[in-house]
Amino acid sequence: MSDTSRDSAFNTGTEEGIATAFGMWIFLASEAMMFAGLLLVYTFGRLDHATGFANASSHLDWRLGALNTAILICSSLAIARAEARADRADRRAGVLLAVTCLLGVLFLGIKGYEWAMELREGLAPFAGLAFAYDGPDADGAAFFFRCYFILTGLHAAHMLGGLACIGWLLATWRHRRGRADFHAVRDLALYWHFVDIVWIFLYPLLYLIAPA
Amino acid sequence: MTDAVTGKAPDTGSYLGEKHGPRAWLLSFDHKRIAWLYLLALTAFFFIGGAMAVMMRLELATAEGDLVSDDTYNRLFSIHGIIMIWFFLVPSIPATLGNFLLPLMIGARDLALPRLNLASWYVFMGGSLFTLFAVLMGGVDTGWTFYTPYSSIYSNSYVSAAAFGVFIVGFSSIMTGINFIVTIHRLRATGLTWFRLPIFVWTMYATALVMVLATPVLAASLILIVAERVLGLGVFDPALGGDPLLFQHLFWFYSHPAVYIMILPGMGVVSEILPCFSRQPLFGYKAVALSSMAIAVFGFLVWGHHMFVSGQSAYAGILFSLFSFLVAVPSAIKVFSWSLTLRRGSIRFPTPMLYALTFLFLFTFGGLAGLFLAALVVDVHLHDTYFVVAHFHYIMVGGMVTAFMGGLHFWWPKITGRMYPEFWGRIAAIATFVGFNFTFFPQYILGYLGMPRRYHSYPEEFSFWHVMSSAGAIILAVSYLMPLVYLGLSLVRGRPAPADPWEATGLEWRTSSPPPQENFDETPTVTGPAYDYINPEPEAQDKGAQHEHGQPERSP
Numbered sequence: 001m002s003d004t005s006r007d008s009a010f011n012t013g014t015e016e017g018i019a020t021a022f023g024m025w026i027f028l029a030s031e032a033m034m035f036a037g038l039l040l041v042y043t044f045g046r047l048d049h050a051t052g053f054a055n056a057s058s059h060l061d062w063r064l065g066a067l068n069t070a071i072l073i074c075s076s077l078a079i080a081r082a083e084a085r086a087d088r089a090d091r092r093a094g095v096l097l098a099v100t101c102l103l104g105v106l107f108l109g110i111k112g113y114e115w116a117m118e119l120r121e122g123l124a125p126f127a128g129l130a131f132a133y134d135g136p137d138a139d140g141a142a143f144f145f146r147c148y149f150i151l152t153g154l155h156a157a158h159m160l161g162g163l164a165c166i167g168w169l170l171a172t173w174r175h176r177r178g179r180a181d182f183h184a185v186r187d188l189a190l191y192w193h194f195v196d197i198v199w200i201f202l203y204p205l206l207y208l209i210a211p212a
Numbered sequence: 213m214t215d216a217v218t219g220k221a222p223d224t225g226s227y228l229g230e231k232h233g234p235r236a237w238l239l240s241f242d243h244k245r246i247a248w249l250y251l252l253a254l255t256a257f258f259f260i261g262g263a264m265a266v267m268m269r270l271e272l273a274t275a276e277g278d279l280v281s282d283d284t285y286n287r288l289f290s291i292h293g294i295i296m297i298w299f300f301l302v303p304s305i306p307a308t309l310g311n312f313l314l315p316l317m318i319g320a321r322d323l324a325l326p327r328l329n330l331a332s333w334y335v336f337m338g339g340s341l342f343t344l345f346a347v348l349m350g351g352v353d354t355g356w357t358f359y360t361p362y363s364s365i366y367s368n369s370y371v372s373a374a375a376f377g378v379f380i381v382g383f384s385s386i387m388t389g390i391n392f393i394v395t396i397h398r399l400r401a402t403g404l405t406w407f408r409l410p411i412f413v414w415t416m417y418a419t420a421l422v423m424v425l426a427t428p429v430l431a432a433s434l435i436l437i438v439a440e441r442v443l444g445l446g447v448f449d450p451a452l453g454g455d456p457l458l459f460q461h462l463f464w465f466y467s468h469p470a471v472y473i474m475i476l477p478g479m480g481v482v483s484e485i486l487p488c489f490s491r492q493p494l495f496g497y498k499a500v501a502l503s504s505m506a507i508a509v510f511g512f513l514v515w516g517h518h519m520f521v522s523g524q525s526a527y528a529g530i531l532f533s534l535f536s537f538l539v540a541v542p543s544a545i546k547v548f549s550w551s552l553t554l555r556r557g558s559i560r561f562p563t564p565m566l567y568a569l570t571f572l573f574l575f576t577f578g579g580l581a582g583l584f585l586a587a588l589v590v591d592v593h594l595h596d597t598y599f600v601v602a603h604f605h606y607i608m609v610g611g612m613v614t615a616f617m618g619g620l621h622f623w624w625p626k627i628t629g630r631m632y633p634e635f636w637g638r639i640a641a642i643a644t645f646v647g648f649n650f651t652f653f654p655q656y657i658l659g660y661l662g663m664p665r666r667y668h669s670y671p672e673e674f675s676f677w678h679v680m681s682s683a684g685a686i687i688l689a690v691s692y693l694m695p696l697v698y699l700g701l702s703l704v705r706g707r708p709a710p711a712d713p714w715e716a717t718g719l720e721w722r723t724s725s726p727p728p729q730e731n732f733d734e735t736p737t738v739t740g741p742a743y744d745y746i747n748p749e750p751e752a753q754d755k756g757a758q759h760e761h762g763q764p765e766r767s768p
Binding site: 008009016020026027029030031033035037041045049126127139140142149 | 394
């Protein structure tokens with residue numbers, strides 16, 4: 001009972017932990033709806049501009065996308081192991097969290113490199129930039145690249161949010177002792193897996209459209 | 213707890229007397245104090261939005277556009293809609309009464325996630341003040357709906373700033389929703405099964421579900437507008453291969469369910485008030501509880517009825533029309549249940565009851581008008597006319613704001629520990645009913661005669677109804693200003709309230725008024741159903757009455 005703070009409505013830290021995990025699940029449902037709205041825009045674009053979407057997709061480097069997919073899956077594995085250790089109040093979970101962070105940064109690095117390449121090749125049809133795509137259905141291809149930047153941009157913003165939270169967790173690591181102090185690791189792992197799963201959807205939708 | 217300085221009886225040992233100073237209020241995790249923060253902010257926004265409405269009605273008192281320019285008028289109705297919907301109606305009952313009462317009604321010390329609760333208020337203030345800033349800078353002229361391509365390409369007002377502010381406020385709504393769902397699942401008192409919950413809690417649950425699942429789609433569509441205006445990342449501009457209609461789909465996917473965010477809590481409030489002042493259990497408790505959930509679910513399937521004349525597929529229109537008629541069924545179930553709760557009751561008419569009956573009448577009236585609009589063919593004539601304006605004001609103002617006022621008076625003794633002046637309360641409630649009908653009933657007629665929305669001038673022949681509506685608006689404005697004065701005065705001058713001034717059932721009445729910091733001195737347990745009222749004048753010989761009294765015995 002020692003961990004019952006006056007601010008909590010729960011009698012034990014365990015009960016509070018169940019509640020925060022449940023809250024995280026509901027938040028993820030909400031997040032899923034946000035991506036669903038944007039995927040509706042994507043679906044509309046792809047139905048309307050099948051040729052442009054397929055040809056534009058082949059301008060993305062599927063190998064880099066595949067590498068990033070693998071990196072994210074590994075980061076999810078790392079945070080899953082961190083969660084298991086944290087559940088035993090094993091403070092070495094911190095090492096695995098740091099690994100998760102590194103993999104996340106690596107993902108964003110590769111993503112940033114891809115964006116830079118696309119900007120250089122003139123595949124970013126917004127902010128007044130020239131669109132250098134010369135295949136069929138240029139309007140459709142431009143629509144594809146707008147969807148691409150919106151979806152990958154929002155995904156990257158979610159990655160940054162996750163990284164910031166893990167960073168905060170590590171910064172406060174030395175104050176964490178009891179099992180209840182580690183509930184945040186589990187909640188964050190849920191979030192991280194969600195962001196990972198979003199990418200699992202984005203990768204084939206954006207990188208792997210069969211050429212028309 | 214050593215509070216020797218406070219001599220006032222009702223404050224001793226209560227959450228109000230616990231700690232003083234701005235820090236103790238602005239950084240408190242106590243749901244009761246956070247409810248106050250919301251109440252003060254929402255009151256301010258309500259009167260700002262109301263002032264805009266009064267200015268519009270003053271302009272419309274004459275047929276010529278003489279008081280404000282057409283451009284100013286566009287900004288007035290846009291910001292009136294934005295403030296009233298996102299900064300008042302959506303958070304109104306959930307963030308104030310819900311925040312205060314939900315833990316009390318289920319016998320908990322606080323909401324499940326108190327820090328998230330406080331954070332939601334700061335997010336709300338951040339977003340809403342940001343939008344208010346956009347208004348002061350020059351305003352928005354798109355209407356509250358931000359329709360593309362006007363909002364994304366043509367409008368040269370502060371659309372991005374306003375939309376971004378609303379985007380931020382959306383997250384406060386999601387935070388509140390998450391908190392309520394977790395709280396209702398995890399913190400119910402021993403013995404408080406789902407079918408023993410007060411209907412107010414059920415409606416909070418349904419509202420929270422809609423908040424959590426619909427608001428993110430609004431966030432997505434608003435961020436797309438901002439991206440299109442600021443970055444040229446256009447997905448709605450036809451010149452860029454996009455589709456303006458896509459925005460309407462995304463927008464109404466949120467904004468129609470949001471209508472239920474704005475009425476379900478009101479239904480919850482009257483479901484508490486009507487049984488209390490007719491001394492009868494709520495008729496058909498289970499049906500009322502489940503119909504809230506049905507409204508939340510069906511509410512997601514009707515968004516296309518805003519787009520009957522936008523050029524969506526006619527087949528989609530038929531389905532959306534059908535679902536719109538279907539969503540009226542659970543609402544009708546509630547209206548019948550409330551009416552039958554009154555039947556053979558020992559009815560008293562204090563202020564909250566007057567507001568609740570006003571709700572019952574106006575909501576029914578507005579809901580029936582909604583059926584006209586849900587019919588494909590009739591909507592072609594009525595779309596974008598004052599008929600629509602009258603319809604949704606009957607629901608939003610006649611329904612939700614009236615319920616909010618009723619709830620505020622009903623739980624005022626619990627929240628403040630003071631009684632409000634009953635005489636002035638009744639005057640205000642009656643003035644609301646009169647003023648409201650004078651304002652909005654003429655608008656049904658105007659709309660039917662063909663007066664379109666959003667114009668600051670009109671042909672002479674509409675004058676009679678417009679003048680009547682403007683005159684009513686003044687009465688309505690006064691009826692809302694009165695409570696501001698007498699409720700404010702009652703904070704210092706009001707008679708100390710007993711724990712249960714209305715002899716109501718429900719856990720919130722089992723603790724002192726105002727409640728202690730921990731809500732209950734002893735954690736309550738529940739052994740019976742909600743609304744365990746006993747009518748002092750039972751008519752045992754009547755079969756119907758026997759049936760009604762049989763209800764409390766029903767097992768959960």
